[in-house]
Amino acid sequence: MKQYLWIKLLICYIFSAVFMFILLNTYAANRYEDKLIEDKKSLLYNEAASISDEYMTSFYNEELSLPNLTTQIKTIGAILNARIWIVNNSGFVISDTKPDAESDSPINVLDMNPDFLDSTFHNHTVMKGVLSEPMLSVVYKVIYKYQVQGYIVMHSSISSIQKECTHVVDIINICFILFLGFLFLIFSYIYYLTIIPLGKLNKAASEYTKGNYSYILKMKRQDEYGSLANSISYMAGEINNLDDYQKKFVANISHDFRSPLTSIKGYAEALQDGTIPYEMKDKYLGIILFETERLNKLTTSLLALNSFENHGTLLEIVSFDINHIIKKTAESFEGACTQKKITLNLIFASKETLVDADMGKIQQVLYNLLDNAIKFSHHNSTIKISTVEKGDKVFISVKDNGIGIPKDSIKKIWERFYKTDASRGKDKKGTGLGLSITKEIIAAHNENINVISTEGVGTEFIFTLPRTEGFLL
Known part of the structure; x- marks a missing residue:
């Protein structure tokens, strides 16, 4: 029984560890990555709105030159770790925060994806020859004089979001490993509190079943197991006393029945075979009746005691x-x-x-x-x-x-x-x-x-x- 319960505890421990590890690295990781993407979308959208409010009106009023606009958005892009495009109505990128953007040929977004500017959010933007990796993209329409004059496109690397997610999940996994160590100590303590005393109780019960009532159950504890051990020890002592009592009872009752029965049998046989003279028969018949009365008294007393012990006697x-x-x-x-x-x-x-x-x-x-x-x-x-x-x-x-x-x-x-x-x-x-x-x-x-x-x-x-x-x- 001890090994069986130990194995069950171990299986519970391993199952809990594996289940939690899979849960953390699948469902929890995916949910966290989705949250980071949503947060990133919100951040990029808000920053695009800020750029539109602060710079694009001045740019369209020719108060801010394109080089100065590019310098401003490059600073913002560096802070956000994002690539920013200013796109005109024709789909051409007129400003790009990429360091070598000036040496590249003009980029027309509509040539690569005609529907790109129609959607606000793109979770997986791939533009070969333009973007070096898949991007999370946010398209913000710039409204000037009640008309769409252009677009602000914010790109953020999906791999950077995944790396951030992986970094956080790795920290959680390290904490989980430390927790597993702590959980192992808890399971060990549970093993000490439950399995070990159960083994001792089982051993004691086995010994008492074999009739070894002198077996000493050692368990110095103040909890329920200690109380159970004391109860079992007390029960064993009572059974031992009962066993001794039964032996004494049989011995005593045998002695008290044997003596009158021996007398009755002896005198009855003597009367039958003529050993006792006829004139002495009354005397020995009296002895037989006396011994019979002793047996009757003994039987009546035993029945009386039994009725009291079984609550079978009603008091008047x-x-x-x-x-x-x-x-x-x-x-x-x-x-x-x-x-x-x-x-x-x-x-x-x-x-x-x-x-x-x-x-x-x-x-x-x-x-x-x-x-x-x-x-x-x-x-x-x-x-x-x-x-x-x-x-x-x-x-x-x-x-x-x-x-x-x-x-x-x-x-x-x-x-x-x-x-x-x-x-x-x-x-x-x-x-x-x-x-x-x-x-x-x-x-x-x-x-x-x-x-x-x-x-x-x-x-x-x-x-x-x-x-x-x-x-x-």
Whole structure:
């Protein structure tokens, strides 16, 4: 791709240069030459009119002799670089500014071109033996006493006009060559700005396509290419993280499915072949049902997470008393708390605290947080659940005095299947999806949940809900 774009730029450069060169030396040169001819015609005509006004009346009044007239027009001809004739009515040239005109035989214009004096302008006058080269000629009629007494003919060399035109075009061509050099620098700069970064981006995209997400795309630029490079690098990093996440996901889900499936298969085969005594079948059938429930819970949790990520779950927002939901949820853990001799301390800001939320989903959040708190609390400890009203928000806190979360694990607890080593060894019933579901539910409500934890001291989860003044359901 780099070479292809480079060739396209080069073709554009060459085409532009050739096209402009041809344009300058054909159309532009011809147009300029035509303009010089028109300007020359106008100048010669005006000078002929001036000669007629200043000298010809005196000449016809015999106040100015023919030699003196010739001297005057020779001076004008030298200034204009033109040959001037004074022609009488018979077509004879009676005065000529050519230096050796006196030694030449008389010139009769009508003998060479009978129609010459009838036209004012002649773009290409050729008179062999009289004019040494083609001339641009202007014929001006001299009127004296209301009659044409003669003619003033001004000749200017066409080659001199062409030389002037060529000189100007040559200067333009030199400027154009200098401009081509400047244009080459511009194209080189465009190449540097576009083709080189595109090559780097293409190389990076090729590496990422091959799965080499560790490839470093180096592009220190502050323009759109720099932004694109940063976006591609970020995308590659996210894909790399996603790839790692998928591997961990498969590993975790395989582990969590394999363990109950192994138990179910083993005990089912043992019951089938009679390895387990008949009187013990109820016990092992109970284990099979327990492991089946684990699989069902894991599957349900995965489906719940998937629905949140795909925005497939609609929230049923209602106004309810969060204090009442906390009490009901706490009651469902009475057996677990009694077993570990854990006290649940409920502290509410007011008797009723109304919030707008999905009551079922928030009850699931409270259940997950309380379940975690009890699971990681010590025997004979206290778990505090409180609500605090601040402005239009209600802050709900679940705080335990358990083992805490290691500092390097706090950011990871929201990930699917993530478990600290202590929890995986201590509790094999957890799916590692509870906190992930909790965070997704709170995020679906456009609210926040935070965690404060110190290892060996305890953990506190705090989330917010919008406060309402609605009616209690």
